[in-house]
Amino acid sequence: MKPIPPLFTVHKNSSVGSPTRLALLKLLHDPRAVISMSVLGLIILLVLIGPFFLPDYAKQSLDNQLLSPTFNHPMGTDQLGRDVFARVVKGGRLSLAIGLLGTLVSILVGTLYGCVAGFYNEKLDLFMMRVVDILYSLPYMFLVIILIFQFGKNLLVLFIALGLVQWLTVARIVRGQVLALKNEEFILAAKTLGVGNLRIIGRHIIPNVLGVVIVYATLTVPTVILQEAFLSFLGLNVSDCTWGVLIAEGKEYMDEAWWLIFFPGTVLTLCLLCMNFLGDSLRDALDPTAKIN
Amino acid sequence: MPTTRFLKRLAVRAALNGLTLLIIIGVSFAIMKAAPGKPFETEKNPSPQVLAELRRKYDFTFSQYLGGILRGDFRYSYTHRDSKVSDILSDALPVSMELGALALLVAIAAGITWGMLCALFKGGWVEAMVLVIAMVGIAVPSFVLGSLLQLIFSLKFHLAPVAGWPDPVSLVLPVITLSLSYTAYITRIARSSFLENLYKDYIRTARAKGLTEARILTAHLLRNSILPVVNYLAPATASILTGTLVVEKIFNIPGMGRYFIESVFQRDFPLALGVIIVYSVFLLSLNLLADIVQSLIDPRIQLQ
Numbered sequence: 035m036k037p038i039p040p041l042f043t044v045h046k047n048s049s050v051g052s053p054t055r056l057a058l059l060k061l062l063h064d065p066r067a068v069i070s071m072s073v074l075g076l077i078i079l080l081v082l083i084g085p086f087f088l089p090d091y092a093k094q095s096l097d098n099q100l101l102s103p104t105f106n107h108p109m110g111t112d113q114l115g116r117d118v119f120a121r122v123v124k125g126g127r128l129s130l131a132i133g134l135l136g137t138l139v140s141i142l143v144g145t146l147y148g149c150v151a152g153f154y155n156e157k158l159d160l161f162m163m164r165v166v167d168i169l170y171s172l173p174y175m176f177l178v179i180i181l182i183f184q185f186g187k188n189l190l191v192l193f194i195a196l197g198l199v200q201w202l203t204v205a206r207i208v209r210g211q212v213l214a215l216k217n218e219e220f221i222l223a224a225k226t227l228g229v230g231n232l233r234i235i236g237r238h239i240i241p242n243v244l245g246v247v248i249v250y251a252t253l254t255v256p257t258v259i260l261q262e263a264f265l266s267f268l269g270l271n272v273s274d275c276t277w278g279v280l281i282a283e284g285k286e287y288m289d290e291a292w293w294l295i296f297f298p299g300t301v302l303t304l305c306l307l308c309m310n311f312l313g314d315s316l317r318d319a320l321d322p323t324a325k326i327n
Numbered sequence: 328m329p330t331t332r333f334l335k336r337l338a339v340r341a342a343l344n345g346l347t348l349l350i351i352i353g354v355s356f357a358i359m360k361a362a363p364g365k366p367f368e369t370e371k372n373p374s375p376q377v378l379a380e381l382r383r384k385y386d387f388t389f390s391q392y393l394g395g396i397l398r399g400d401f402r403y404s405y406t407h408r409d410s411k412v413s414d415i416l417s418d419a420l421p422v423s424m425e426l427g428a429l430a431l432l433v434a435i436a437a438g439i440t441w442g443m444l445c446a447l448f449k450g451g452w453v454e455a456m457v458l459v460i461a462m463v464g465i466a467v468p469s470f471v472l473g474s475l476l477q478l479i480f481s482l483k484f485h486l487a488p489v490a491g492w493p494d495p496v497s498l499v500l501p502v503i504t505l506s507l508s509y510t511a512y513i514t515r516i517a518r519s520s521f522l523e524n525l526y527k528d529y530i531r532t533a534r535a536k537g538l539t540e541a542r543i544l545t546a547h548l549l550r551n552s553i554l555p556v557v558n559y560l561a562p563a564t565a566s567i568l569t570g571t572l573v574v575e576k577i578f579n580i581p582g583m584g585r586y587f588i589e590s591v592f593q594r595d596f597p598l599a600l601g602v603i604i605v606y607s608v609f610l611l612s613l614n615l616l617a618d619i620v621q622s623l624i625d626p627r628i629q630l631q
Contacts, residue, residue, distance in 0.1 A: 168347050171614060173606045175569045176587065177351075180358050180599065183591050260468055267470045267573065268588055285474050285577075289482050296478075299471035307466035 060319040067315035070308035084123035091124035110293035133259035144204025152212030252313035423582035430505035438513025446521035464511030520552035561617030
């Protein structure tokens with residue numbers, strides 16, 4: 035008797051798997067993503083543990099003013115003799131923290147707003163989205179500038195000002211997703227079983243919009259970092275040492291000490307570049323219609 | 328063609344824009360009035376007559392301000408002696424417009440050219456290089472780019488002046504700074520649109536008819552793939568306006584952006600308000616115009 039051949043075989047390395055696993059696989063096959071993740075990982079590691087090994091970022095030394103880069107000071111020293119490398123690392127800590135926190139605030143507000151607008155009735159939706167439309171057409175950078183100048187340069191005002199802008203797009207994206215989701219069968223099934231609205235939003239809607247939100251978040255972090263740097267460059271700095279502040283200071287001494295502006299500027303650009311690349315490839319990876327090649 | 332339905336929607340949109348403008352003025356007014364410190368009270372208290380005279384000329388309430396704007400009166404600047412805000416604005420607006428328009432033109436021309444090169448040499452090193460440069464162009468902040476350009480071209484090699492408006496040579500660096508990221512965006516948009524159309528039947532038909540490659544590219548491909556670029560222009564113009572803030576500061580160009588930053592830092596409240604209003608009117612009418620143009624080019628798109 036011949037053995038019955040199996041109906042199908044499962045290959046160990048086949049691309050069949052959960053969507054998350056597929057997305058991860060795609061991400062690891064994308065050279066852009068791998069390179070940007072490594073560079074970002076390196077920057078984050080440096081920023082986290084660097085301050086324990088480097089000289090104090092605020093320690094002045096009037097004997098060492100405006101030294102060009104050497105082994106002792108890999109990025110030179112500034113007009114007060116402070117080590118630029120230590121300042122870039124310290125500034126990175128603050129800039130990255132501001133980017134992450136600002137993104138978190140806007141994602142939370144935007145997701146909640148979008149869920150409420152999309153899930154309940156149409157009149158509420160129309161009203162809430164009109165509000166978003168009006169806020170969208172404000173010349174926000176100008177309002178943010180007067181807001182920060184008038185109400186003090188502190189982190190809370192900065193988060194409110196930047197968060198006020200960024201959540202709008204999140205709200206629009208989430209609302210669109212919710213509108214598409216809410217007539218799906220699994221939501222109807224949950225309703226039929228008597229699950230309450232809040233629980234449906236929390237357990238069924240939000241996990242399903244999370245993918246899109248994560249992609250948008252990776253693209254929001256560089257935007258917030260950039261805007262903070264932009265404001266700092268104009269002199270509306272909330273802290274004495276972020277990348278934007280360093281660039282603004284470097285601009286003052288540009289003709290005698292190029293390293294003061296070159297290193298913070300390059301590091302900021304590199305960081306933004308990697309975050310944009312990562313966001314792009316994450317979007318490609320989470321798109322289930324795209325295939326691994 | 329404009330129908331009654333179209334006109335009705337236009338009216339609704341215009342009314343909404345008016346409301347938005349009112350909100351913008353109200354919010355900026357409230358922010359500025361709410362700040363601590365009064366412009367008319369100093370350590371040396373002026374006599375009551377002087378104070379009354381000062382208040383008569385320079386102080387105003389919200390309703391007085393709105394009424395003035397309707398008559399084209401933007402009040403007097405606090406820092407520019409004896410200057411009406413409307414005079415300062417009408418000097419500064421053309422400067423910003425010139426800078427912005429030049430940057431936009433450069434971005435469109437360069438972006439479409441690069442995009443076409445990418446589509447024509449798909450998969451080759453030309454495309455890879457252009458795309459990497461485009462990504463860098465999007466990522467590098469304008470204030471870093473502007474400063475580095477000054478450092479390299481003005482301070483090291485003395486090829487271009489650091490600043491010097493209105494000398495045409497001095498415009499080169501600001502225009503490059505302002506246009507680079509938009510060039511990069513347009514390159515990406517144009518490339519994907521060209522690629523989408525390049526293998527369509529009508530291009531094959533055009534080739535079969537024996538048209539020259541140049542004619543196929545301009546008269547057929549370009550015309551059919553330009554819409555996404557046109558759609559991008561309204562948001563691009565809007566953010567170029569914000570971009571002029573920092574570029575005008577770096578290159579010391581006497582445009583609206585520089586006046587805005589100055590006026591905010593010196594608490595010159597009427598001037599700052601004036602700049603915000605002019606920008607907002609520009610922005611709102613531009614968005615409306617973009618939507619109208621879109622619905623005229625492509626009848627499937629309707630004015631909402």
